[in-house]
Amino acid sequence: MDIIFKGIKTPKNSYIYDRGRNAILAVSDSEYEELEQLQKGLVKEEDSKVLKKYQNEGFLCPNTVTKIEHPCSGVLGHYLRNHVEKLTLQVTQRCNLRCEYCIYSGNYDNRKHSNLDMSFETAKKAIDLYLCSSGEMEEYFVSFYGGEPLLNLKLIKQCVEYIKSKTVGKRINFAMTTNATLLNDEAVDYLRNEDFGIMVSLDGSKKEHDRHRKFQNGEGSFDLIQKNLKRIKEKNPDFFSKITYNSVMNPDSDYRSVKTYFETDELLNSAEILTNIVESENPGEKVKLSKDYLKIDKFDQLKLYLLMLKKIDEKDVSKLVLIRARYIIRKYQEIIKKAEIGSKCHHNGPCIPGTRRLFVNVQGKLFPCERVSETSSIMQLGNVEEGFEIEKVRKLLNVGKVTEDLCKNCWALLHCNQCIRNADGKDHLSRKLKMLYCPDTKRQAYFILKEICALRELGCTFERI
Incomplete structure (x- = not known):
């Protein structure tokens, strides 16, 4: 059957x-059963009154997708320039x-710590490339990354002035993303100015943070970070209030402890936590x-739903899950448009490589962002000397090509968020690797659609929180 639905x-x-149509249709139980039978081939299309009914309304029409191609393929050069x-x-x-x-620890096959620093000459070329390629942007955004970037504060200062x-x-x-161990008065004064x-x-309480974030001698880093943050709050409260925090959850994390720490600690209870x-x-x-x-997270998710239904106040919901509401609302807004899919389509996962968060490593190589592997030749977009290799960028942009036959007929195509990292075969885009992520991607897509259905039943208006 050439009609794709779930x-x-x-x-x-x-x-x-x-x-x-990227649309959710409320149907009767009997209509649902007939359409399920149709999908299984137990009912013929020409014999289905239910199918005919919805097709007359412009829904459940034959699949129109004949080609997997990113909609920005034709304007890629313009975006990169x-x-x-x-x-x-x-x-x-370092x-x-x-x-x-x-990712630098050696446990992952993508990069390791080294003693390499970026030279000022390389940094200038990277900055020149960025400034020449961002003419349509109303503002500039420049971020510094490591290793630990404060180990090279001298270069950061040179870059800012340049x-x-x-x-x-x-x-x-x-x-800047930092581990905060080097946030001394000199660094803070400069960053604030x-x-x-x-x-x-920061991964939570002392026990949870020090479990993994250690100095080279094995000592935990929590106490020094807390000392630095307290000093910043005392001397520069306005600067301190703008600091955000990123916490990484591990299988051995005590989530209850992490959650309690971020929600009740006197220093960080009002901070934004990712x-x-x-x-x-x-x-x-x-x-x-x-x-x-999982148990605590489910309860927090329940409270998030109650917030979206205006049954409780935001203060009663864990700030660790609030970002999920924005994602649900964004998906709902996409669905209510009921836009036709067209003949060319691509799943949502890939950004336009190099345009959202252009990452330049110490050697001047260009990558889509800091999360891809620096050891992968397929992920390298060019270098600061010669700029972007546009055809290489185009290949990454259209990563769906490696699974084109599957994507064209996948019900979750418009809700697939697969990143190019999932297909990183080091020197090629790997169909085999990308397919490993398909089952979980479909589960996530189904869950978000079901969330929307249930929330709408209960009267959710999907207003921004």
């Missing part, structure tokens, strides 16, 4: 997700910590978190 059941009602949004400079590969799950000398009439936003946005890597789950070393494999984590 059945969704809640405890109250039946629904059909129509991929051709004019619309690079953010530059991230890897000012050093780090004073040895976090066990860090950027300021080269720009007129546009705001420049500076940012230049209005830096700071993200601190949480991420550590990535598995095995492609396509999900990290298994503890039953305690």
Whole structure:
């Protein structure tokens, strides 16, 4: 059958997700059953009155997708020449910590710590490339990354002065991700004066943080970070209030302890916290978190739903899950448009490589962002000397090509968030690797659609929180 849809059941009602219109249809139980029979080939299309009914309304029409192609393919050159949004400079590969799950730790086949620093000449070429490629941007965004970037504060200062000398009439936003162990008075005064946005890597309470974020001698880093943050809050409260935090969850994390710390600690109870789950070393494999984590997370998710239904106040919901509401609302807004899919389509996962978060490593090589492997030749987009290799970028942009036959007929196509990292075969885009992530991607897509159905039943208006 050439009609692509997915059945969704809640405890109250039946629904059909129509991929051709990216729409959710509320159907009767009998209609649902007939469409399920149709999908299994037990009912012929010409014999289905239900199918005819919805096709007359413009839904459940034959699949129109004949080609997997990213919609920005035709304007890729324009984006790379004019619309690079953010530059991230890897000012050093040195780090004073040895976090066990860090992508530089040696546990992952993508990069390792080294003593390499970026030269000022390389940094200038990267900045020039960015400034020449961001003419359509109203503001500039430049971020500094490591290793631990504060180990090369001298270069950061040189870069800031160089950027300021080269720009007129546009705001420049500076940012940095740091482990906060080197946030001494000199560094803080400089970062504050230049209005830096700071993200601190902090995994929760002392016990949880020190479990993985250690110095090279094996000592935990929590106490020094706390000391630095307290000093910043005392001396520079305005600067301190703008610091955000990133916490990484591991299978052995005590989520209850992490959650309690971020929600009740006097120093950080009002801070913005982002949480991420550590990535598995095995492609396509999900990290298994503890039953305690799953139980607490489900309860927090329930409270988030109650907030979206305006049954409780935001203060009663864990700030660790609030970001999920924005994702649900964004998906709902996409679905209510009921836009036709067309003949060319591509799943949502890949950004336009190099334009959202252009990452330049210490050697001047260009990558889509800081999360891809620096040891992968397929992920390298070019270099600061010669600029972008546009055909290479185009190949990454259209990563769906490696699974084109599957994507064209996948019900979850418009809700697939697969990143190019999932297909990183080091010197090629790997169909085999990408397919490993398909089952979980479909589970996530089904869950978000079911969430939307259930929330809508209960009267959710999907207003921004």
